[in-house]
Each structure stands twice: as structure tokens, then as C-alpha cells.
Amino acid sequence: MFREIFEEELARKTVFKDPGKLLPDYVPKALVHRDEEFRQLTRVFRPAIESRVGQRVLITGSVGVGKTVLAMKFGEELAAAAKKRDMRLDFIHINCRKQRSPHMIMQELANRYLKLPPRGFSPEELLKESTRWLEKHDAYLALALDELDFFIQQNGPDLLYSLTRSGEELGALGRISLLAIARDQSFLRSLDAATQSTFMHNVVQLDRYSAEQLADIMNARVKEAFKVGVVEDDTVSLIADIAARWGDARLALELLWRAGMLADNEGTSAVTPEHARKAKAEVHPEVRKEALGELQLHEQLALLALARRLRISERAYALTGELETAYRVVCEEYGEKPRSHTQLWGYLKRAEELGVVDLRFTGKGRRGLSQKISISVPDVPVAVLEGELERLLKARSKA
Ligand SMILES: Nc1ncnc2c1ncn2[C@@H]1O[C@H](COP(=O)(O)OP(=O)(O)O)[C@@H](O)[C@H]1O
Ligand SMILES: [Mg+2]
Numbered sequence: 001m002f003r004e005i006f007e008e009e010l011a012r013k014t015v016f017k018d019p020g021k022l023l024p025d026y027v028p029k030a031l032v033h034r035d036e037e038f039r040q041l042t043r044v045f046r047p048a049i050e051s052r053v054g055q056r057v058l059i060t061g062s063v064g065v066g067k068t069v070l071a072m073k074f075g076e077e078l079a080a081a082a083k084k085r086d087m088r089l090d091f092i093h094i095n096c097r098k099q100r101s102p103h104m105i106m107q108e109l110a111n112r113y114l115k116l117p118p119r120g121f122s123p124e125e126l127l128k129e130s131t132r133w134l135e136k137h138d139a140y141l142a143l144a145l146d147e148l149d150f151f152i153q154q155n156g157p158d159l160l161y162s163l164t165r166s167g168e169e170l171g172a173l174g175r176i177s178l179l180a181i182a183r184d185q186s187f188l189r190s191l192d193a194a195t196q197s198t199f200m201h202n203v204v205q206l207d208r209y210s211a212e213q214l215a216d217i218m219n220a221r222v223k224e225a226f227k228v229g230v231v232e233d234d235t236v237s238l239i240a241d242i243a244a245r246w247g248d249a250r251l252a253l254e255l256l257w258r259a260g261m262l263a264d265n266e267g268t269s270a271v272t273p274e275h276a277r278k279a280k281a282e283v284h285p286e287v288r289k290e291a292l293g294e295l296q297l298h299e300q301l302a303l304l305a306l307a308r309r310l311r312i313s314e315r316a317y318a319l320t321g322e323l324e325t326a327y328r329v330v331c332e333e334y335g336e337k338p339r340s341h342t343q344l345w346g347y348l349k350r351a352e353e354l355g356v357v358d359l360r361f362t363g364k365g366r367r368g369l370s371q372k373i374s375i376s377v378p379d380v381p382v383a384v385l386e387g388e389l390e391r392l393l394k395a396r397s398k399a
Pocket of ligand 2: 067069
């Protein structure tokens with residue numbers, strides 16, 4: 001019985017050649033539309049190769065603009081260019097959010113070079129041992145610290161300070177180059193002036209992708225992941241338009257993958273715009289934690305108030321007055337001082353720009369001050385929005 005099911009499933013038609021090529025961790029053969037940024041990185045790292053002087057760079061950009069994949073591709077080329085010149089330079093990429101503690105990060109680094117017991121060394125000692133190893137073997141390291149902003153928010157700057165200073169203290173200036181990766185530059189403010197300025201000198205800012213760029217990225221990936229001719233051009237255009245609102249290639253590729261899965265479920269041999277629309281309805285891009293995570297604390301609180309108000313009232317719209325009341329309650333719950341009416345209005349405007357809320361002016365009052373503004377959430381179940389926001393706010397209060 002199970003064998004039959006197994007064989008039946010394997011015999012099923014599929015639109016995919018290799019769906020794994022659409023998964024977030026896959027590093028594609030080529031990056032499109034990032035030549036200029038790649039060139040900028042190369043210029044920054046020229047002295048690391050030519051004069052063996054460690055470099056520091058900060059790569060910034062919102063979710064899905066290719067920060068991680070650009071760093072990986074650059075690291076590959078950097079190591080290869082060094083090797084060609086008889087220099088040993090390793091590239092190591094560490095996701096700081098996933099690893100979390102400073103100890104785990106330094107342990108991962110040290111494990112590349114040394115066999116050390118899992119306990120008994122402080123992060124600083126682990127770094128010192130790794131640096132000694134590099135010295136001894138005349139080797140160099142380019143270390144990418146991905147999602148560093150989250151890490152510093154949680155753990156403070158000590159680890160970064162040790163890394164930027166380790167070379168100086170050991171007289172080994174330049175063994176370790178750093179590629180910091182963050183959503184924006186604001187985390188630098190929590191660092192001391194010297195560290196701030198080293199990074200601020202070399203910032204490679206990745207802008208959000210346009211719909212055209214997203215279509216190019218998808219088309220390149222379609223060739224790797226799908227059978228020839230199954231993905232309709234309109235499907236790619238539609239997904240590109242949806243994802244362009246956030247400029248997010250990760251979202252585009254996820255929607256493409258889901259659209260393909262939906263086509264497979266139906267047993268059809270074409271991935272159509274209707275599959276893309278259904279995929280979007282599954283993902284609710286407006287309320288993904290990545291999208292909501294870009295909002296400020298009080299923007300999140302205001303949205304949570306709105307979601308609750310809409311859920312409890314069971315109506316499609318809420319009025320500004322109702323929202324203000326709900327917002328004050330939410331602020332109290334999270335121990336925050338409510339902001340002014342005008343500020344609250346600003347939060348709503350920003351949420352509207354991000355597509356999370358719809359504002360409708362029903363009264364004649366001045367824009368923004370009218371009590372007759374109705375606020376709603378576009379085609380997203382408010383319970384989904386509420387749940388995501390509560391999770392985000394909880395994670396925030398732990399940080
Ligand atoms: N220019 C590009 N060309 C091809 N694929 C890309 C490009 N930019 C991003 N991607 C893909 O989009 C997804 C998101 O990119 P990622 O590097 O994870 O973004 P970020 O780290 O900025 O959130 C990944 O699957 C990545 O391979
Ligand atoms: Mg990333």
C-alpha cells in the first residue's frame with residue numbers, strides 16, 4: 001500500500017527540475033544587478049590583498065536585498081584572489097543571530113583552526129588562540145558577521161571591540177578583516193566613536209530591488225529550478241510587482257517556489273499568475289515578521305492596537321478615536337508611555353506606506369485630524385497580524 005503511494009507520488013508530474021535552487025540558503029551561480037556593489041567591496045579590500053592590511057566594511061540594506069549572498073560571493077572571490085597571489089586568506093561567514101552568544105561565535109571561529117574543548121575558554125581567549133594560529137601559519141581571515149545589529153542589541157558591543165582590537169593588542173594588525181552586515185547603520189550609534197568611524201568610512205549600501213530587477217533575478221533562478229517553459233512570463237511579472245513593494249528578492253523567490261508547489265498540487269504543467277496570487281494569499285507578505293520587524297516600537301504597538309480593535313469589534317474598520325483608546329491600553333500593557341495624537345498618525349501613515357493598513361477618509365475634517373478616518377488591514381486575517389506582532393514585541397522586550 002505505502003509502496004504504491006510512494007511510486008505514485010514519484011511518478012507524479014512536477015514543474016520543478018530542482019526546487020532546492022529556490023530555497024533561501026542556496027547560493028546562486030550568479031548575482032545579477034550587484035556588479036557595482038561587488039566592485040565597491042573589491043576596492044575596499046584591495047589593500048588586504050596587496051599590502052596585507054586588514055579591512056573593515058559595513059554592508060547594509062533591508063531584508064532580501066542580497067546582503068548575505070553578496071558577502072558569500074565576495075568572500076569566495078577574495079579567497080581565490082589571495083590564493084592566486086600565494087596568500088592564505090580564509091573567508092568565514094557567521095550568522096550572529098542564529099549563533100547568538102559571543103562564546104558560540106568565537107567557538108565556531110576557533111573550531112576552524114584548533115581542536116579546543118567546548119568549555120573552559122572565554123570568547124577573548126578563543127579569539128586570541130585563533131589569532132595566534134593565523135600568525136603562526138602566516139594566514140589571514142575575512143570574517144563576515146551577519147545580522148550583527150541584532151547581535152549587538154542583545155549582547156552589547158564587547159565581541160566586536162575584541163575583534164577590532166585583537167590585532168592591535170597582539171601586534172598582529174591586519175590578520176582579521178571584518179565584513180559587518182546589518183539592516184542599517186543605526187546600530188553603530190551604540191558603539192564607541194573609534195569603532196563607529198572605522199565602519200562608517202566603508203559602507204556598501206544595497207538598495208531595494210525594483211520590479212524589473214526582481215524579474216531578472218527570478219528569471220535567472222527559473223532556469224535553475226524549473227523545467228523549461230513551465231513558468232509563464234506573466235507569473236514572473238506579477239510576483240516581481242508584489243515583491244517590489246519591499247524590494248525583497250527572498251520574498252520573490254519564496255512566492256515563486258510556492259506557486260510551483262501549488263501547480264504541482266493541481267497536477268498542472270504550467271505555473272500561472274493564479275498560482276502566484278494564491279501563493280501571495282498564503283504568505284501574507286504585509287505581515288511577515290521581516291516586514292513588521294522593520295517598524296519602530298510604537299508603530300508596532302499602534303498596529304497591535306488596531307488588530308485587536310478590529311478583531312474584538314468584528315468590524316472592517318476602526319475610527320481614529322477608537323484606535324487611540326486601544327493604543328493607550330496596549331502601551332500600558334507593554335509599559336510604554338503613549339505618544340501624541342500626531343505621532344500616532346505618523347505611525348499609521350508609515351504602516352500605510354508599507355501596505356499593512358488602509359486609511360480611508362470618510363469625513364470632511366482636515367487630513368490626519370479628522371475623526372472620520374477608517375483604518376483597516378488589507379486582506380490579512382487580523383489574528384495573523386496580532387499573533388506576529390505579539391511575537392515580535394515579546395522578542396523585543398527580551399532583548
Ligand atoms: N542579485 C541577486 N541575484 C540572484 N539572487 C539574489 C540576488 N539578491 C538576492 N538574491 C537571492 O534572494 C534571497 C535573499 O537574499 P539574501 O542575501 O538572503 O538577502 P539579505 O541577506 O539581504 O536578507 C537569497 O535566496 C538570494 O540568493
Ligand atoms: Mg541575510
